[in-house]
Amino acid sequence: METVKIQDITPNDLPWKLRYDASRCTLCGSCVAACSFRAIEPKIERRRMVFSEGDLPDPRARFSAVPVIQQVNSLKNYCRGCGICEKVCPNDAIAPVRNPDTRHPIVTRCSAGDSIKRGGRKNLTGSTRTLDQIRVGRISQMTDPSLDAQRHTFDMLAPFGRILPADELSMTLDSNGKLISNGQTPPVNWIYPVIIGDMSIGALSWRMWEGVAMAVAYLNEECGLPVRMSSGEGGVPMRLLKSRYLKYLILQIASGHFGWNRIVKAMPDMIEDPAGVLIKIGQGAKPGDGGLLQAQKVAEHIMAIRGVPKADLLSPPNHQGLYSIEESVQKMFLSFNAAFKFRVPVAIKVAASATSVSVFNNLVRDPYNIVGGFFLDGIDGGTAAAHEVSLDHTGHPIVSKLRDCYLAAVTQGRQGQIPLWAGGGLGKTGDLAADAFKMMCLGANGVFTGKLILQMAGCVGNDLGRCNACNTGLCPAGITSQIPALAHRLDPEKVAENIVNYFLAMDQELKKLMAPIGNSSLPIGRSDALVSVDKSVADRLQIQYVC
Amino acid sequence: MCRIGAIKSKNYTHPSKALQLMQSQQKGHDNSGFAMVMQDLGGIFEGYKHLPTLSMACTDEGLNLAENILHEAGFRRVLQWVPDTFPNDDLDINAMPNYVFETFSYPKSYKHATEEEKEELLLDMRLKMRAALEPNEQGFVYSFWPDVVTLKEIGDPRDIGTFFNLWQEDENFTAKVITAQCRQNTNYDIVRYAAHPFFLQGYTGLANGENTFYQKNKEIQSKLHRGYIGFESDSQCFLYTLHYIHRQLKWPLQYFKHVITPLPFDELQSRDDADQLRSIRQSLSHLEINGPNTIIGVLPDNTLFTCCDAKKLRPVVIGRTEDTIAIASEVCGINEILPDRQWSTDIYPNEREIVVINDELEVARWKQ
Numbered sequence: 052m053e054t055v056k057i058q059d060i061t062p063n064d065l066p067w068k069l070r071y072d073a074s075r076c077t078l079c080g081s082c083v084a085a086c087s088f089r090a091i092e093p094k095i096e097r098r099r100m101v102f103s104e105g106d107l108p109d110p111r112a113r114f115s116a117v118p119v120i121q122q123v124n125s126l127k128n129y130c131r132g133c134g135i136c137e138k139v140c141p142n143d144a145i146a147p148v149r150n151p152d153t154r155h156p157i158v159t160r161c162s163a164g165d166s167i168k169r170g171g172r173k174n175l176t177g178s179t180r181t182l183d184q185i186r187v188g189r190i191s192q193m194t195d196p197s198l199d200a201q202r203h204t205f206d207m208l209a210p211f212g213r214i215l216p217a218d219e220l221s222m223t224l225d226s227n228g229k230l231i232s233n234g235q236t237p238p239v240n241w242i243y244p245v246i247i248g249d250m251s252i253g254a255l256s257w258r259m260w261e262g263v264a265m266a267v268a269y270l271n272e273e274c275g276l277p278v279r280m281s282s283g284e285g286g287v288p289m290r291l292l293k294s295r296y297l298k299y300l301i302l303q304i305a306s307g308h309f310g311w312n313r314i315v316k317a318m319p320d321m322i323e324d325p326a327g328v329l330i331k332i333g334q335g336a337k338p339g340d341g342g343l344l345q346a347q348k349v350a351e352h353i354m355a356i357r358g359v360p361k362a363d364l365l366s367p368p369n370h371q372g373l374y375s376i377e378e379s380v381q382k383m384f385l386s387f388n389a390a391f392k393f394r395v396p397v398a399i400k401v402a403a404s405a406t407s408v409s410v411f412n413n414l415v416r417d418p419y420n421i422v423g424g425f426f427l428d429g430i431d432g433g434t435a436a437a438h439e440v441s442l443d444h445t446g447h448p449i450v451s452k453l454r455d456c457y458l459a460a461v462t463q464g465r466q467g468q469i470p471l472w473a474g475g476g477l478g479k480t481g482d483l484a485a486d487a488f489k490m491m492c493l494g495a496n497g498v499f500t501g502k503l504i505l506q507m508a509g510c511v512g513n514d515l516g517r518c519n520a521c522n523t524g525l526c527p528a529g530i531t532s533q534i535p536a537l538a539h540r541l542d543p544e545k546v547a548e549n550i551v552n553y554f555l556a557m558d559q560e561l562k563k564l565m566a567p568i569g570n571s572s573l574p575i576g577r578s579d580a581l582v583s584v585d586k587s588v589a590d591r592l593q594i595q596y597v598c
Numbered sequence: 599m600c601r602i603g604a605i606k607s608k609n610y611t612h613p614s615k616a617l618q619l620m621q622s623q624q625k626g627h628d629n630s631g632f633a634m635v636m637q638d639l640g641g642i643f644e645g646y647k648h649l650p651t652l653s654m655a656c657t658d659e660g661l662n663l664a665e666n667i668l669h670e671a672g673f674r675r676v677l678q679w680v681p682d683t684f685p686n687d688d689l690d691i692n693a694m695p696n697y698v699f700e701t702f703s704y705p706k707s708y709k710h711a712t713e714e715e716k717e718e719l720l721l722d723m724r725l726k727m728r729a730a731l732e733p734n735e736q737g738f739v740y741s742f743w744p745d746v747v748t749l750k751e752i753g754d755p756r757d758i759g760t761f762f763n764l765w766q767e768d769e770n771f772t773a774k775v776i777t778a779q780c781r782q783n784t785n786y787d788i789v790r791y792a793a794h795p796f797f798l799q800g801y802t803g804l805a806n807g808e809n810t811f812y813q814k815n816k817e818i819q820s821k822l823h824r825g826y827i828g829f830e831s832d833s834q835c836f837l838y839t840l841h842y843i844h845r846q847l848k849w850p851l852q853y854f855k856h857v858i859t860p861l862p863f864d865e866l867q868s869r870d871d872a873d874q875l876r877s878i879r880q881s882l883s884h885l886e887i888n889g890p891n892t893i894i895g896v897l898p899d900n901t902l903f904t905c906c907d908a909k910k911l912r913p914v915v916i917g918r919t920e921d922t923i924a925i926a927s928e929v930c931g932i933n934e935i936l937p938d939r940q941w942s943t944d945i946y947p948n949e950r951e952i953v954v955i956n957d958e959l960e961v962a963r964w965k966q
Contacts, residue, residue, distance in 0.1 A: 195808030195810055196890060204862065206862045214880045214881055214883075216881060217878070218846070218847060220881055224849075229874075232877070241880075572888060575884075576814040577813055577814060
């Protein structure tokens with residue numbers, strides 16, 4: 052018999068345990084082959100069977116070797132609960148079961164002297180989501196007839212770019228009483244109010260990224276929805292940079308500047324301007340923490356696109372050259388505006404925080420008018436990789452902070468000058484149209500979403516700790532993996548199809564919400580349309596309390 | 599639903615015509631009030647066109663307060679007209695003790711002032727009087743402007759007419775432009791300030807319908823100009839936007855339509871002035887008006903116009919004779935006061951039109 056030491060890792064210590072029924076198992080091996088984490092393995096068990104064959108009891112024992120599937124007792128290859136084994140099992144013989152007695156947070160830290168890292172999403176859930184405590188409560192009826200979502204036309208576009216107040220527009224009247232432009236105004240692109248947000252090639256498998264890009268092109272060219280996607284910080288394939296599809300892409304730069312060497316080099320060959328530039332300062336899922344692409348995901352094509360060796364790729368938590376908001380405005384924004392000759396709007400993405408309003412105020416008051424969007428990212432967003440302590444214990448919810456920023460603008464009469472875009476857990480319940488609509492009523496010009504896009508593609512993770520292994524490169528769905536065998540589990544065309552269908556459904560649902568409040572254009576700032584049954588939510592957001 | 603109406607004539611017209619215009623549309627409103635603004639005044643005010651006339655309803659104390667404010671500022675009264683009233687317990691009217699129409703001369707220090715300086719002064723004085731009279735509802739200051747009088751009251755329009763003897767035509771109290779509305783708003787409290795037409799620095803606005811962007815209009819407008827106050831009704835937003843576009847930004851009237859009902863983006867793209875229209879749309883998106891409505895407006899030069907929401911969800915019709923033009927929510931109102939007109943020339947504007955009537959009663963129809 053093997054000796055077991057008390058500190059040895061056993062399934063009891065791990066977050067998931069296997070429910071395995073040897074009597075149903077046909078030993079086909081599908082589960083073992085499919086488990087990308089190598090968290091299960093075949094094993095031979097010695098079994099003792101007592102039997103009696105005669106007329107009278109004559110018990111005898113027989114020993115046999117039985118092949119079974121067992122969980123690996125390892126902190127490296129532990130079960131993430133992704134359920135792929137269950138998915139592939141023809142006989143329902145195996146499934147992961149959550150282990151409430153897990154000692155994983157302790158034993159992992161004890162064993163390696165290193166912080167725990169994981170991907171996915173925020174796992175701290177509390178009370179009911181704020182957005183679910185809000186309803187669209189102002190329904191147009193007799194005095195202001197509601198519109199018909201099927202029959203009427205709706206104008207559903209949101210601005211990306213700095214908007215000047217009317218009295219600062221460079222326009223004069225000509226002799227015929229027509230306004231003519233006689234100066235430069237900052238570029239503004241009007242786009243669909245839902246941006247596919249910030250997932251880098253590197254964080255995503257190339258097939259997933261391709262699927263998203265295909266969906267975006269299809270939505271634009273076949274469906275008439277001008278949806279834009281943000282590249283994330285990780286560069287863009289050269290072929291795409293030089294193609295006409297670049298116009299659907301918002302190029303992101305963060306503190307690691309990954310991929311920008313190639314982007315800058317491609318500029319002379321670009322035949323279209325990108326849709327925008329997004330400077331990422333912070334991320335809602337892990338505020339104060341930088342981007343992290345672990346070496347296991349830095350495959351050859353990632354090394355090529357980013358121009359890096361195979362190593363852990365860390366974006367520092369702050370931009371090393373910037374020491375203040377003013378400086379970031381002057382240096383970073385000016386240089387990116389100038390890079391595309393002031394034709395491409397430049398926006399900023401920050402994590403929602405107690406300080407968001409100060410940052411926003413600084414930017415909205417900047418006299419150069421060069422910040423073309425304020426992307427505010429809340430606590431419930433996802434990430435490919437981060438330190439668990441950041442994921443679980445830092446962050447700020449998006450709803451009240453977005454509202455604070457909007458009301459700060461209202462107080463100064465500057466609403467709309469820097470478009471507000473909100474993200475971070477929107478669409479968490481699967482219903483992005485409702486979340487987006489409510490955020491717009493609270494003051495957002497549009498929303499951005501990343502995590503939900505992964506779920507459209509087939510991500511099996513959830514907010515309760517299932518899977519969340521995006522950092523490992525072993526994504527069982529092939530969404531966040533650079534290993535060819537895993538990435539090929541994902542069909543990019545099916546990814547694109549799912550995303551396109553979801554957007555079409557969402558577009559219908561947005562209209563279904565706009566029609567009853569009698570709006571044919573987006574209800575930005577229409578807080579009068581919202582009600583809450585929770586008094587504290589109503590008071591905090593300055594909307595009507597109802598009961 | 600409100601009913602709104604306007605009369606513009608080459609001849610001075612008595613308000614009884616406005617009452618008739620509105621009375622026949624009575625089934626469409628709820629008889630909860632009557633309000634009108636008269637511009638380009640005749641009768642006793644005709645000789646004082648260049649001097650500001652104060653229109654207010656107030657208590658005795660309110661009258662004192664207001665007059666003291668004006669006297670302190672150096673205004674001197676040159677004309678006072680107190681309408682004869684005929685109170686009767688059977689009348690449905692919520693009357694105030696005094697209805698004041700007084701014309702003042704400007705302070706001496708403004709002898710060489712520009713028109714603009716005078717206009718700012720008049721607004722400041724009205725706002726000051728309004729603020730002073732607001733506590734305890736000492737009075738309601740509707741307008742303080744040259745060649746303009748305003749009357750608003752709560753009650754049945756027919757009885758309000760009887761109370762002020764407005765059914766009886768005379769030559770003392772007339773104007774070439776009269777705008778009127780018969781209903782207190784239903785969305786908010788019944789207060790006199792909530793009754794349109796609203797007036798600000800020569801601009802008059804009234805609306806039939808709903809402004810579902812009231813909240814966002816209000817939030818931005820309250821920071822745009824000191825005169826944009828009250829917001830007792832969502833219809834005030836129409837006037838403030840008109841004032842802002844035409845007076846503050848000095849843009850021609852057609853841009854008002856582009857601000858309140860901007861063209862859809864795909865229509866806008868194909869236009870020669872796409873750049874300008876896009877700039878306007880994005881810079882003034884918080885002044886867009888959604889919801890069903892018809893607007894009637896008057897500019898400082900007494901130009902009268904009307905336009906509708908972008909989906910044409912509220913009615914309006916324009917009828918005309920040689921010397922008079924009437925705009926009303928329903929054609930029955932026009933039939934009442936212009937029975938002999940050529941009705942086939944009536945205009946039913948569409949959702950992208952502004953119909954503009956100048957002093958010669960030339961009717962221009964602009965497509966947005």
